[in-house]
Amino acid sequence: MSDRRLRVLIVEDEVLVAAELAWLVEDLGHEVVGEAATSADALRLAGDTRPDLALVDIHLYDGPTGVEVARRIAAESGATVLFMTANQKRVPPDFAGAAGLVPKPYSIHGMQEAIAFVEQCMAEGRAMAEPPHSLKVAPAFTERLGSRGP
Template sequence: MPARILIVEDEALVAMELRFVLEDLGYEVVGTAADSAAALKIAKETEVDLALVDIHLSDGPTGVTIGRELAVDHKVAVLFMTANPGMVRNGVVGAIGVLSKPTEERIVQDAVAYALDLRSGAVRNMAPPQLQLFEDGPRA
């Protein structure tokens, strides 16, 4: 069964491109959410393995709160993808780390593989150097 991924991104073109990349890699995108309410609704209704979360969403800078809630309350692996990585430089409880946007498809592929490995407890891949890991994030 392919890993189930939630995209939390308010820019429709970015979300669509990310969906295509992830589906081409064989993952199941369970949904895209442009705001916190939609993200939480999907997480409550669907099993999610990994969430890729932007910080600034259509309802404001709610991504940090959503990422923390997904990681802690819903046990979802969380990677932030944002043009503002400084907003999470001190880390977010339960989240793995942050990728700066824009980024390359290969970096997304490597970061997703790493995050899913961490979630499963079988780390086979190294974190890409572009992925800033949080000190208090989950460990294998």
């Protein structure tokens, strides 16, 4: 892990899942800058808070709008996005600009590993290790990071 404290936006319509994610993010030493359950709230919060990382569910309170939310957050705020979803088939081949996805149901340890890996990649500009099994990395993110190792 780096010493950098990430600003994290949680986009999740299930209140208990969002609360668990907030605890997990804070336990890793990062700051939750907002929680959103709808696409409109997510986009507003992303614009207002400029997060470093957004954890985005595919199916939000207003429907399966997470893909478009991820695409816009990545493009408009420059945040790194991770999908969290039980339905990986809804993720387009280009991952809508997201760095990867963590399949639901996920374990706390698996999500911690995924966030730590992405955090390390953001800090170093490349992967220093193989991604954890809990994270399916987007092809474009892999290409951008290049080879792993020192």
